Amino acid sequence: MSSEELKQEIRSALDNTTLARTLGTFCKTYPARRENSYKGVDFEAVREQIKTVKSYAADHVDELLPQFVENCEKRGGHVFVAKSTEEAMEYIRQVVKEKGVKSIVKSKSMASEELHFNKTLTEDGVLVQETDLGEFIIALEGNTPVHMVMPALHLNKEEVADLFTDYTKEKNEPIIAEEVKTARKVMRERFIKADMGVSGANVAVAETGTVFTMTNEGNGRMVGTLPKIHLYIFGIEKLVKSFSDARHIFKALPRNGTAQRITAYISMYTGATEVVTDKEADTKEKKEFYAVILDDPGRRQILAEPEFRQIFDCIRCGACLDVCPAFALVGGHVFGSKVYTGGIGTLLTHFLVSPERADEIQGICLQCGRCKEVCGGGLQIPEMIMKIREKDMENHPNAVKKFALDAVTDRKLFHSLLRIAAVAQEPFAKGQPFIRHLPMFLSGLTEGRSLPNVAQVPFRDIFPTIRQNVPNPKGTIAIFTGCLLDFVYTDIARDVILDLNSIGYLVDMPMGQACCGCPASNMGDVENARKEAEINIEAMNAEKYDYIVSACPSCTHQLRQYPKFFEEGTPMHERAVTLAEKSFDFCKLFYDLGGCADEGDGKDVTVTYHDSCHLCRSLHVTNEQRELLKHTKGVEFVEMEDHDNCCGFGGSYSVLYPEISAPILEKKIGNIMNTSADVVAVDCPGCLMQIQGGLDAHGVENIKVKHTATILAEKRGLI
Amino acid sequence: MNKITDELYERFKTNLESVNGTCVRASKADLGKAVAGIFTEAGIPDACVVETPLMKEGGVIEALESAGIRVCTDHIRLNAETVKGGVSENQYGIADLGTLVQGRDVIDERIVATMSEYYIGIVKGSTIVPEYDDMFDLLSALPEIPGFVGFISGPSRTADIECVSTVGVHGPLRLAAVVVDDE
Ligand code: SF4
Ligand code: SF4
Numbered sequence: 001m002s003s004e005e006l007k008q009e010i011r012s013a014l015d016n017t018t019l020a021r022t023l024g025t026f027c028k029t030y031p032a033r034r035e036n037s038y039k040g041v042d043f044e045a046v047r048e049q050i051k052t053v054k055s056y057a058a059d060h061v062d063e064l065l066p067q068f069v070e071n072c073e074k075r076g077g078h079v080f081v082a083k084s085t086e087e088a089m090e091y092i093r094q095v096v097k098e099k100g101v102k103s104i105v106k107s108k109s110m111a112s113e114e115l116h117f118n119k120t121l122t123e124d125g126v127l128v129q130e131t132d133l134g135e136f137i138i139a140l141e142g143n144t145p146v147h148m149v150m151p152a153l154h155l156n157k158e159e160v161a162d163l164f165t166d167y168t169k170e171k172n173e174p175i176i177a178e179e180v181k182t183a184r185k186v187m188r189e190r191f192i193k194a195d196m197g198v199s200g201a202n203v204a205v206a207e208t209g210t211v212f213t214m215t216n217e218g219n220g221r222m223v224g225t226l227p228k229i230h231l232y233i234f235g236i237e238k239l240v241k242s243f244s245d246a247r248h249i250f251k252a253l254p255r256n257g258t259a260q261r262i263t264a265y266i267s268m269y270t271g272a273t274e275v276v277t278d279k280e281a282d283t284k285e286k287k288e289f290y291a292v293i294l295d296d297p298g299r300r301q302i303l304a305e306p307e308f309r310q311i312f313d314c315i316r317c318g319a320c321l322d323v324c325p326a327f328a329l330v331g332g333h334v335f336g337s338k339v340y341t342g343g344i345g346t347l348l349t350h351f352l353v354s355p356e357r358a359d360e361i362q363g364i365c366l367q368c369g370r371c372k373e374v375c376g377g378g379l380q381i382p383e384m385i386m387k388i389r390e391k392d393m394e395n396h397p398n399a400v401k402k403f404a405l406d407a408v409t410d411r412k413l414f415h416s417l418l419r420i421a422a423v424a425q426e427p428f429a430k431g432q433p434f435i436r437h438l439p440m441f442l443s444g445l446t447e448g449r450s451l452p453n454v455a456q457v458p459f460r461d462i463f464p465t466i467r468q469n470v471p472n473p474k475g476t477i478a479i480f481t482g483c484l485l486d487f488v489y490t491d492i493a494r495d496v497i498l499d500l501n502s503i504g505y506l507v508d509m510p511m512g513q514a515c516c517g518c519p520a521s522n523m524g525d526v527e528n529a530r531k532e533a534e535i536n537i538e539a540m541n542a543e544k545y546d547y548i549v550s551a552c553p554s555c556t557h558q559l560r561q562y563p564k565f566f567e568e569g570t571p572m573h574e575r576a577v578t579l580a581e582k583s584f585d586f587c588k589l590f591y592d593l594g595g596c597a598d599e600g601d602g603k604d605v606t607v608t609y610h611d612s613c614h615l616c617r618s619l620h621v622t623n624e625q626r627e628l629l630k631h632t633k634g635v636e637f638v639e640m641e642d643h644d645n646c647c648g649f650g651g652s653y654s655v656l657y658p659e660i661s662a663p664i665l666e667k668k669i670g671n672i673m674n675t676s677a678d679v680v681a682v683d684c685p686g687c688l689m690q691i692q693g694g695l696d697a698h699g700v701e702n703i704k705v706k707h708t709a710t711i712l713a714e715k716r717g718l719i
Numbered sequence: 720m721n722k723i724t725d726e727l728y729e730r731f732k733t734n735l736e737s738v739n740g741t742c743v744r745a746s747k748a749d750l751g752k753a754v755a756g757i758f759t760e761a762g763i764p765d766a767c768v769v770e771t772p773l774m775k776e777g778g779v780i781e782a783l784e785s786a787g788i789r790v791c792t793d794h795i796r797l798n799a800e801t802v803k804g805g806v807s808e809n810q811y812g813i814a815d816l817g818t819l820v821q822g823r824d825v826i827d828e829r830i831v832a833t834m835s836e837y838y839i840g841i842v843k844g845s846t847i848v849p850e851y852d853d854m855f856d857l858l859s860a861l862p863e864i865p866g867f868v869g870f871i872s873g874p875s876r877t878a879d880i881e882c883v884s885t886v887g888v889h890g891p892l893r894l895a896a897v898v899v900d901d902e
Contacts, residue, residue, distance in 0.1 A: 018881075026882045075866065133888060134879035152879055160880055180877060180885045187889060192800060208864045218875035218890020221833045225826070226796075243864055247855040258878065262816045262851075264738070264890065266870040273866040274826040276796035284826055 006334070006360050010659045013330040018156040019146065020329070026153070027328040033259035034319070034374070041251060047378045049248040051313050054377060057206075057239045058303060058312035064206035064239045065295065071209030075271020077289040084296050089115045092231065092292060096126060099229055099288070101195040103127040105187075107213065107220040108135055109200025110148075110316065111294055112233045113339040114352055117198075129190045131219035133183050140167055144338040146331045148345065149257045149318035154331060187219070197223035201234035202253060202316070203246045204291075210270040211291065212246055214253060216263045224267055228277055230287050232269075235294040237302075237312045249315050252376040256317035298352040307387050311347055313377035320344050320371035320381055325646045325664050326364050326657075335364045343371045343381045350388055359392040364657065366664075367522060368646040369617035389524030459490040463509045466497055474504040474593075475546035480536070480583070482555035483515050484685035492685060495713040496551045496586050502718055503595045507549070512539030516550075516558040529558075530565040537562060537572065542579040551586040551709055553615035553684050559583040560619075585615060587683055587708050591624035600633030600715040607635050607711065608677035610668070610691060611644040612684035625683055625708050632715045640671045649690040669694045672703060680705045723844025727814050728898055731847055735817025738873030739886050740894045742817070744844070750777025750899055754839055755786040757895050758804050763837050765789035766804030769827045773808055773899065774841060795827040805835025805891070809871075812847035812898070813854050816872055819896055820854060824866035832871060838891040840871065843901045 013019060057064055069079040082088030092115070095101075104126055106112065118128045118139070130139045134151035138144065140163040145151030152160070157174040164172035164182050172182055199220060203212040211232050213220045224230055240246055254260040275287035302311050321327045321342035324335075332341025337357045340348040343365055350358035365385045372381055459481050477500055485493040497507040517532030536559070542548055550556045560583055562576035584592070607629055616622050622644075630637045648664030668691060672680055682688045682705060692705040706714075713719045723731075732742040745753035750773070758766060768780055768790050783790050783806075791798040799805065810822035819840040821828060832838050848854050858868060875890030886892065 022881050131889065132879070133877050137879070150879060150882065153882065155880075157880055176880045176883050177885055179880055180888055184888055188800075191889070210864055216876045217879075217888035218833060219888070221829070221869065222889050225829045225833050242859065244855055244859040247852065251851070260738075262738075262818060262870070262872045264872055264875050268864070268868040270864045270866050270868075273824045276826055276830070279794065279797040282794045282796070 007659065009334045010330055010657065013334045014659060014663065016154055016331075018159070019154040019331050022153045022156075023147075023328055023331055026150070027322055030259060030322045034255060034322075037255040037259045037261050041255070043252070043255075046248055046251045047376055050252060050315060050376060051378045053240050053245040053248055054313040054315070055310070057241060058237070058309060060241070061236055061239060061303065064241060065236060065293070067206040068204055068209055068239060068293075071207065072271055072291055073209070075209055076286055077209065077271045077291055079291045079293065081293045081295050085115045085294065088233070088292050088294055088296075089117065089120055092117070092233075093120065093124060095229075095231070095290060096121060096124070096196070099195070101126060101229065103129070103190065103194045104196045104198055105129050105131050105190050105194040105219075105223050105227065106135075106198040107200065107215060107223045108132045109198060109233050110339060111200060111235050112198065114294065115233070117233070129187070129194070131187050131190070131223065132215070133180065133217060136183060136187070137163060140164075144333065145341065146333050147318065147321055148316060148332070148341050149321075154333070187222075191222040191226050194227045196229040196231060197227040198231045198233065199223055201232055201238050203240055203249050204234060204238045204293075205241075205243050205246055206239055207242045208270055210243060210246075210268050212250070212266060212268050214250065214263050214266045216258070216260075216265070218265060221265055221267055224269060224273075225275075228275055228287055230269070230289050232289075232291040233294070234291075235296075236299055237314070249376075253315055253317050256315075256319035256374060256376045296352075302351050308347065308351070308384055310377070310379050311344075311351070311384070314344055314348075314379055315376045317376040318342075319374040319376060320379075323370045323374050325368060325370065325648070326366055326660050329660050329663050330364070335361055337361075343385060344379065346388065347381070347384050358388055359396070362388045362392065364660065366613070366646055366648070368613040370613075370646070373617065386521070386524065390526050391524070393524035394526075455487055455490045457490070459486045459493045460509065460511055462490055462494065466494060468497065468501050468506055470501050470504060470506050472504070473506040476506045476508055477547045477549050477589075478508050478510055478540055478542070478545040480513060480516070480540060480548055480550040480555055480559065481509070482550060482552040482685070484689070485551055489685045489688065489707070492551050492707045492709055495707065495709040495719065496549060498713050498718040499586075499590060499595065499709050499716075500549065500593075502716060503590070503593055505546075505593065508545065510539050510541060514539070516555040518554045518558040521558060521561070526565075533562045533565045533576065534572070537575050537579055540579055542575070542582050545582065547589055548579065548583040549586055549589050550583065551683070551707060552686070553585050553612050553619055553621075554686060556583055556585040557614045557618045585619055585621060585683065587625040587628060588619070588621045590709075590712075591628055595712075596624075596627050596631050598631050598633060600635065601717060602634040603715075604634055604636065605679055606638055606675075606677045607679045607681050608638050608640045608672065608675045609643060609681045610640070610647060610672075610687055612682065612687045613646050615683050616644050625681070628708060628712060629681055632712065634715060635711075638675050638677055640675045640677070642667070642671055645671075647687050647690045647694075649686045665690060665694045669698055669700075673698075673700065677703060679703070679711065681708050681711055682706070683708050722900055723847055723898060727847060727849060728844065730849070731812060731814040731817055731896075731898065733817070734815060735873065735896055738817055739876070740817060740873040740896060742896045742898065744898045744900065745777075746900050747773070747777050750774065750841065750897065751779045751782025753897050754779050754806055754841070755782040755788065757839055757897075758783065758788055758837065759786050761837055761893065763788065763804040765791070765802045766806055767791045767795050767799050767802050767827075767831045767835065768805075769795065769807040769825065769831055771808040773843065773901075774806070777899065779806060779841075795830050799830050799834040803836045805831030805838045807831045807840065809840045809842045810846060811854060811857070812842045812896070813851055813870070814847050815850045817896075818851075818854075818870050818872045821867065821869040821871065822858070822865050829867060829869065832869070833890055835891055837893045837895070838874075839895050839897060841897045841899060844898050845901050847898065
């Protein structure tokens with residue numbers, strides 16, 4: 001599929017008003033409800049435990065798997081370990097045929113989707129019924145899940161009523177409670193008559209041969225209680241060692257998944273349990289219990305790749321979807337594949353469903369890092385998506401993107417391009433190929449934002465003219481400006497210097513510095529990112545300075561990443577570590593060096609703060625800047641709603657996916673306007689550009705966006 | 720095991736109520752009356768009952784019958800298709816979550832707890848543990864995990880249509896726990 005087709009998918013998802021409403025409301029209320037469900041429970045401790053038991057299981061899968069088989073069989077189960085999805089499906093078809101199964105009731109099983117279970121058996125003439133309400137609805141619609149936990153979020157009650165009317169041939173009213181009753185009635189018939197029940201497992205315990213299934217609707221219990229044959233389908237990643245280990249997973253799963261402390265049902269089956277085989281005669285026997293375990297090459301590949309192995313720690317709670325700003329807008333039909341959705345879905349899709357689809361959708365990730373905060377298994381989701389992006393870039397270098405990144409690496413060329421662009425307005429027009437693919441700096445070109453002026457004189461030429469009056473300097477700090485401060489927001493760089501001067505530090509600007517490499521990294525271009533790291537390590541000469549300051553958290557973050565580009569033990573690596581350790585973001589450094597003081601002109605100004613994704617979630621700086629602002633005389637500080645939600649900038653993102661970026665920005669602007677603030681403080685020039693552009697587009701003139709460094713310099717009378 | 724404390728009972732009750740269940744406490748002698756009272760009030764005409772010694776002692780079946788409720792004690796699988804009420808005993812409870820725990824492989828007990836419209840779960844107060852972790856400790860320490868263990872926390876529910884939380888899908892629409900004071 002071309003990126004144009006993906007864009008088409010994005011547009012139609014954005015046009016789906018139900019999706020926007022339900023997903024929007026859900027995602028908005030989710031964080032608070034989730035937090036509430038964790039009252040009295042230490043989430044960090046729980047996810048540490050989950051990581052421990054899950055990674056143990058991943059490391060010992062070759063012991064745990066045969067152990068599960070043995071223990072489940074000891075208790076009367078039949079276990080088949082399938083080496084491929086085809087093999088699994090073939091085995092199941094055989095069982096279905098041999099046992100004369102005519103009808104099947106299924107509770108949710110994502111693994112079964114990998115097998116094309118429904119399609120294959122339906123073609124064999126078997127009646128396969130999805131019984132989870134959401135799954136049932138999308139099966140009627142002929143669609144795939146839009147969300148891992150809530151598959152039918154994209155449909156409203158009217159659409160559901162129509163689907164039910166078609167199916168039952170009776171008029172269904174668009175009343176949710178009534179629709180739920182219809183589902184109960186229709187499904188009850190099926191449960192009673194079904195020959196076989198199919199379940200997915202949340203957890204499988206090796207030491208006891210127990211499988212766990214969590215549901216709210218009770219369909220999981222029906223499937224396990226009524227039919228004479230019970231089939232479980234799951235992958236090797238569901239294994240844990242002991243029964244006791246399983247507990248941790250069910251502490252996080254309902255809380256993370258649906259913000260419930262516990263779901264209505266958690267059922268645990270160990271081997272073949274009792275079932276009524278003849279209801280007229282009231283005969284009870286052991287049921288026929290099968291477990292098909294997927295041990296396919298895709299799963300083995302996950303285990304074989306050190307960077308991706310942690311995917312096995314995923315508990316499929318869906319929390320990463322619920323907090324993802326991109327997912328909130330487009331849902332899982334776009335940001336996902338037919339089986340798995342969202343950020344984690346991109347990774348699972350890469351290994352288990354279709355690497356091609358994963359390549360397409362990885363670009364939707366903004367790299368904002370929100371998913372990581374809530375992830376039940378503590379997965380480094382954005383980092384892994386980045387790895388896929390890098391692989392994709394390596395395999396399919398996109399000529400235009402690559403050109404742009406090459407240009408950034410060469411700062412002279414880059415600045416001339418920028419200047420050309422600034423002078424000749426023509427290339428900024430929408431649809432111009434050249435400019436549209438330039439990385440982040442020109443993202444102001446797209447809808448909903450105005451373009452910042454490219455500075456006529458870059459900061460490197462301004463720097464020597466700044467008079468630094470520091471009589472007895474406490475130390476010398478090197479400033480890393482990054483492209484946006486060097487070429488666009490030169491004033492911010494100046495303010496950083498004046499602020500640091502005011503607390504007794506001299507600032508130097510090493511002239512050889514180039515782009516930090518963040519845009520290249522963001523696009524998966526490791527080669528250029530490494531090149532830029534080398535240039536900067538040489539240029540910054542960190543050994544010479546007490547600290548390195550940057551006023552762009554994306555740059556700071558990138559500088560701190562430099563060691564990973566070089567082999568340990570090499571001189572370059574050593575220098576990278578030195579640079580990384582000395583690099584700080586402005587507000588953090590200024591605060592730590594004693595810059596927080598009750599100073600200021602005392603003139604009243606109301607300030608709100610937008611947290612940049614990199615500063616709050618990668619660098620974990622959320623307090624220092626607020627303290628600095630609150631202590632500034634005259635500043636009244638107010639928080640906006642969702643202050644740490646992404647503004648939609650995401651580096652090159654707003655250029656590549658303006659359709660997604662624009663509505664994210666809209667929300668941010670709305671939250672800002674709901675405060676009484678005169679000024680929005682930010683610490684990231686990218687966010688500044690994005691938010692300023694959004695305010696301009698709304699014609700809001702009375703709210704200014706300013707870097708914290710600028711506010712401090714202004715209020716302290718330094719400029 | 721010790722008799723349930725008032726504090727633990729209140730905790731169980733509050734948490735069960737927070738997931739749309741209801742809860743009453745009864746002495747052994749009053750068990751039948753308590754069960755019959757719940758069904759009478761809800762207008763349940765008939766019930767599948769899986770009797771246990773505790774329920775026998777508490778006179779559950781007699782109490783239901785004398786309240787005019789038709790009781791089925793066999794062919795549960797067949798009867799549960801039409802009968803509205805279901806009564807069975809649970810092996811444990813978790814106070815912190817308002818959870819009833821079925822901890823043995825008796826199919827009729829699973830059927831009544833799953834298929835009925837109104838399910839009453841009886842549980843001995845002494846078997847209610849304070850926390851979720853206690854339950855896992857207890858189960859893990861058993862010489863053998865029972866073939867079936869089921870946690871039940873309130874009636875069945877869904878939020879699959881427009882994220883609107885609705886009670887009662889495939890499982891019971893209503894659920895009550897009766898906590899029996901035992902020594
Ligand atoms: S990093 Fe942000 S955009 Fe990417 S998957 Fe995570 S939450 Fe979504
Ligand atoms: S990646 Fe993390 S948050 Fe997402 S489903 Fe898996 S465990 Fe849950």
